[in-house]
Amino acid sequence: MRQGSLRFRLLMTFGLGALILSALFAALTYVGVHHELVNDLQHTDLHESFENAELVRYTLYTSPPNLDSILNSIETATDSAVLVKTYTELSHSDGASIKDVPADTQDLVTKGEPTAQILNMDGKIMFVVGIPIPAVETQFYEVFPMNSLEKSLSTLLHNLLLGALLTSLIGIAGGLWVAQRAVRPLKRVSMAAGAIAEGNLSTRLQVTRADREVHQLTESFNQMVSQLVERLERDARFASDVSHELRSPLTTLATTASVLQQHRSELSPAGQESLDLLTADLSIFQSLVEDLLEMARSDAGAVPLVIETVPAVELVRQSVRSAARRHGLEEPPVTVTDNVGSPVIAVDRRRFERVIANLIDNAHYYAGGATDVCIDVEGDQLAINVDDAGAGVPVEERDSVFERFFRGRAAHDRGIARGTGLGLALVRDHVRAFGGTIRVLESPEGGARFQILLPYEEEALE
Numbered sequence: 001m002r003q004g005s006l007r008f009r010l011l012m013t014f015g016l017g018a019l020i021l022s023a024l025f026a027a028l029t030y031v032g033v034h035h036e037l038v039n040d041l042q043h044t045d046l047h048e049s050f051e052n053a054e055l056v057r058y059t060l061y062t063s064p065p066n067l068d069s070i071l072n073s074i075e076t077a078t079d080s081a082v083l084v085k086t087y088t089e090l091s092h093s094d095g096a097s098i099k100d101v102p103a104d105t106q107d108l109v110t111k112g113e114p115t116a117q118i119l120n121m122d123g124k125i126m127f128v129v130g131i132p133i134p135a136v137e138t139q140f141y142e143v144f145p146m147n148s149l150e151k152s153l154s155t156l157l158h159n160l161l162l163g164a165l166l167t168s169l170i171g172i173a174g175g176l177w178v179a180q181r182a183v184r185p186l187k188r189v190s191m192a193a194g195a196i197a198e199g200n201l202s203t204r205l206q207v208t209r210a211d212r213e214v215h216q217l218t219e220s221f222n223q224m225v226s227q228l229v230e231r232l233e234r235d236a237r238f239a240s241d242v243s244h245e246l247r248s249p250l251t252t253l254a255t256t257a258s259v260l261q262q263h264r265s266e267l268s269p270a271g272q273e274s275l276d277l278l279t280a281d282l283s284i285f286q287s288l289v290e291d292l293l294e295m296a297r298s299d300a301g302a303v304p305l306v307i308e309t310v311p312a313v314e315l316v317r318q319s320v321r322s323a324a325r326r327h328g329l330e331e332p333p334v335t336v337t338d339n340v341g342s343p344v345i346a347v348d349r350r351r352f353e354r355v356i357a358n359l360i361d362n363a364h365y366y367a368g369g370a371t372d373v374c375i376d377v378e379g380d381q382l383a384i385n386v387d388d389a390g391a392g393v394p395v396e397e398r399d400s401v402f403e404r405f406f407r408g409r410a411a412h413d414r415g416i417a418r419g420t421g422l423g424l425a426l427v428r429d430h431v432r433a434f435g436g437t438i439r440v441l442e443s444p445e446g447g448a449r450f451q452i453l454l455p456y457e458e459e460a461l462e
Contacts, residue, residue, distance in 0.1 A: 010179035011172060018171020019164065026160035034153055038118075038146075042127060045144045046116055048078055049129040053140040056084055060136045067091050074142075083141040100143045105130050109139045118146070125150050185214045189221055198432070201229045254282055306350070312343040312382055312456060313375055319356035320373050326357065332370040340375055342459035343382050351430040356386075358423040359450050363388035367447055381436070382456040387443035398440040402428040 052074050059070045071082045071093040081096030085106075090098060100121065108115045109130035116129045125146040132139055188205055195203040204225065205218045257279050264272055317334050324331035356373075363370040367390025374385040393401060400406050404425040427450075431438045436454035443449035 007179040007183045010182060011175040014175025014178065015168060015172040018174075019168040022164035022167035022171075026157075026164045030153075030157055030160055033156060037149060037153065041144075041146070041149055042116065042118075045078075045080075045127055045142075046129060048080075049116075049131060049140075049142045052078070052082065052142060053131040053133060056138070056140055057133045057136055060086070060133075060138060068093075071096075078142075079145070081143040083143075085139045085141070087137065096143065100126065101128060101130070101141045105141075106139070109141070185217060189217065192221070192225075196225060196228075201225070201232070250282070250285060257282055306348050307346050308349055309344050309346045310349065311459060312345045312384075312454075313340070315345070315347070315349065315352060316356065316373060316375060316384060319353040320360065322353055323357035323360045327361065327364065329360065329364055329369065332360070332373055334373045334375070337374065337376045339377050340382075343377075343456040344459045345382060345434070345454050345456050347434045347454070348430075351433065355427050355430050355452070358427050359386040362423055362450075363390070363448075366390060371443075371445060371447065378451075378453060380455075381453040384452040384454070385441075385443075386450045386452075387445060388447045388449075389445070390447045392442055392446065393440045393448045401440060402438070 055070060055074070056067070059067055067084065068091060071084065071091060074080070074082045075093035075095055081093060081100055083090065083092040083096050083098060083101060085091075092098070102117075102119065105115055105117060105128055109132050112132045112134060114129075114131045116127070119126050119128055127144040127146055129142045129144070130139065131141075192203050192205055204222050257275070260267075260275050261279065264275065267275060313334075313336055320334055321331060323329075360370045363386065367388035369389055370386055371389050372385075372387045374383075374387065376383045376385065397406075402424050404422055406424075428438055431452055431454075434454055436452060438450065438452050441449040441451055
């Protein structure tokens with residue numbers, strides 16, 4: 001399963017964290033303010049209602065005819081609706097109606113119980129206060145509209161939501177900054193590791209004035225690469241030294257075997273068979289030493305690349321011709337498809353010839369010989385296909401054939417001509433040095449196709 005980006009996860013963590021915290025803060029703020037404002041308003045209105053009820057009681061004692069005027073004055077002063085119910089008579093201010101007072105509230109006040117309720121009547125929030133005045137057998141009702149408070153709370157909620165959104169955006173911006181700062185060192189390490197994997201062993205991370213952890217990571221990475229390079233160079237020098245030391249005794253053995261071959265007729269049948277086995281194994285041993293020397297020089301960088309820009313078709317033809325003559329083999333045909341113009345490639349000529357020679361040798365030893373070398377274009381790359389007459393390479397071995405000392409079925413079958421197991425590994429290393437790739441496919445005739453893909457340009461016309 002594909003893993004998500006660390007930068008994206010950090011960004012989402014900061015963004016969601018800021019959103020959750022700001023939303024929680026906004027909710028707590030709104031609930032707290034709502035509770036305080038409503039309670040404060042209720043307390044104030046209730047206090048005013050009792051004072052107004054006392055004024056009504058005094059008016060009924062002293063000057064009943066002035067009751068309507070007093071009620072309108074109360075309405076004007078408190079922005080509320082006032083009703084007074086005495087026996088069966090109902091007096092109210094101009095803006096009041098008995099419909100504003102629920103029946104259950106009237107029943108409670110009639111029983112002598114003061115009450116205060118917040119009611120939603122036709123979408124309007126009202127605070128209804130009912131106060132009995134038993135001295136004059138009267139019930140006093142005052143209705144306070146709370147629309148202004150609701151509007152204020154609505155404005156507060158809107159502002160809190162905008163603040164939460166702004167805080168979330170700030171959190172996302174902070175997360176982006178932290179993510180970039182945290183991922184930047186990892187990205188540099190990843191790029192450096194990729195360059196090292198491609199063979200650029202001189203790659204190092206720059207030690208900058210960074211955080212302590214990043215500084216430690218940089219130093220540890222550089223130290224690890226230095227130790228790795230040192231080990232590779234030591235191994236390469238060891239292989240080179242061993243190969244050099246083996247060349248002299250091998251030359252002596254080869255010369256001795258050549259002398260024995262001249263007196264082959266003087267040997268017994270068993271001696272002749274032993275001489276043939278010795279000669280075959282000496283040839284393999286000599287090839288192994290040459291391949292080890294070539295690989296050791298390549299790994300150690302002892303022989304630098306000499307890059308030349310050369311016509312691809314002519315170079316392939318020369319390389320095929322040279323490889324066939326070197327081993328006395330029949331030269332396979334070189335075919336060029338119609339979509340190939342005049343491509344030029346940037347390669348080390350000597351190593352490129354070695355690549356073609358190793359592929360033709362491999363086809364000769366293991367697959368009945370090379371049947372065709374085809375030059376084609378694959379996308380924006382030049383494809384050089386070497387087809388053989390063998391049974392093909394099993395799919396599960398197509399990556400392994402380029403590993404060092406991998407020889408597949410030939411490693412266990414004495415009846416098959418044996419190689420060193422280093423030829424295709426050298427091919428892969430040289431092709432990579434040219435900036436190309438090599439892979440194994442199935443040829444149209446059913447055998448194996450070793451396909452080299454190289455960047456190319458069209459030859460400029462003078």
